[in-house]
Amino acid sequence: MSTKDKIIKTSIMLFNQHGERAITTNHIASHMGISPGNLYYHFKNKEDIIRHIFALYSQHLHTQFVPMAKHDEAFTHLTGYLDALFELMWRFHFFYDNLGDILSRDEVLKKDYIEFQAALLSQVRELVIGLREGGMITIDDEDAIELAHMLKITVSFWTPYIKARRLSGELMQQDIYNGILKVLALFKAFATEQSIPQINLLREKYSALAAQAEPAS
């Protein structure tokens, strides 16, 4: 693995662990056992590192979060989506811990982010419409866009929400399952007679996973 990639990897780890604000370029370098000068040979500055991390994140999201084709197996696919999605959010959660700060210091990144989120909103809306077409949920067009927004908010800010409720501020693997349960509850609110048993089945599955190490949220 190249030094450049190692810097990215180390930065993600340290940012997630201690927060982007608390981690300086010196911390990153010293943790890797390289000099600050070397770090600045590979990256123009700290924002440059963050931009690369964001590129990584959005690229992962693009490849994993492709719109569904078959509506009838919607919820089966949904599980896979949610697992991958929350796992991704967990791996890059520092970004949403400090979203405002990070974006306000980098105009270029902010533009990319806005564009990216607009595309994402459309995709989520399509997914919601897809579930409707498959008879899984009942929802009018107006609420479909509202639901898409709420899904985005819930997924994006789930990790900061959890961290703020815990003195240690640490995230656990189980938190992912609790997040998925929130999304399932959202879908269940719009579910049809036909789909409710499927959702309840999923809920039981993730409830069991979430309960393995934690008291109920």
Next chain:
Amino acid sequence: MSTKDKIIKTSIMLFNQHGERAITTNHIASHMGISPGNLYYHFKNKEDIIRHIFALYSQHLHTQFVPMAKHDEAFTHLTGYLDALFELMWRFHFFYDNLGDILSRDEVLKKDYIEFQAALLSQVRELVIGLREGGMITIDDEDAIELAHMLKITVSFWTPYIKARRLSGELMQQDIYNGILKVLALFKAFATEQSIPQINLLREKYSALAAQAEPAS
């Protein structure tokens, strides 16, 4: 108004406008036309200021967000709540823009925050149960707590969500109405036959208000 109160007021304004990270104690003092030394006469340090602001915020929330007594007029009261609540979130939104950072630097504040949020969650859950008792929504106990969490997430992170979607990063009065619409959509998902018309009425009201100055979200 005392210098101490003016420092609080100025800090809130500058934090909201530029973010807590970007505003130093020198900025606050210089914007007020006082010396840094004077500021440090009134407050021990920057965190001391933030603690006072949080105390102000939680105090406002406690006095305004009292549980409902009469279930039958639930939605009428709900409107007043939501107006006051989102207005409050708007006035202190810098806090949620940087929640993780702010809490991670101040153990005492974090403890207060956690305690406060736990109490708030109970209150929101009571409100949800109250709406159910009044026949306004249909929801089982398990989903009631999930809904309470989602309401909290939506209200807490609504302003950072909106700011991240806008290049200027500025918030407008209309954003409040769009936030209220999200909460209404959440309630509508669980609404009974009886209450749907009431919610639709409220939705029309806030849609009109939100449309006054902005294109649709």
Next chain:
DNA sequence: GTCTATATGTGGATAGAC
């Protein structure tokens, strides 16, 4: 209560040798 002046520490970033 308020000021001026300043100490202290530190983060971001660069120059130049190897």
Next chain:
DNA sequence: GTCTATCCACATATAGAC
């Protein structure tokens, strides 16, 4: 590509005069 040394800017915080 990597290191050492260092500069610059600035935020936090204090001392002591008024």
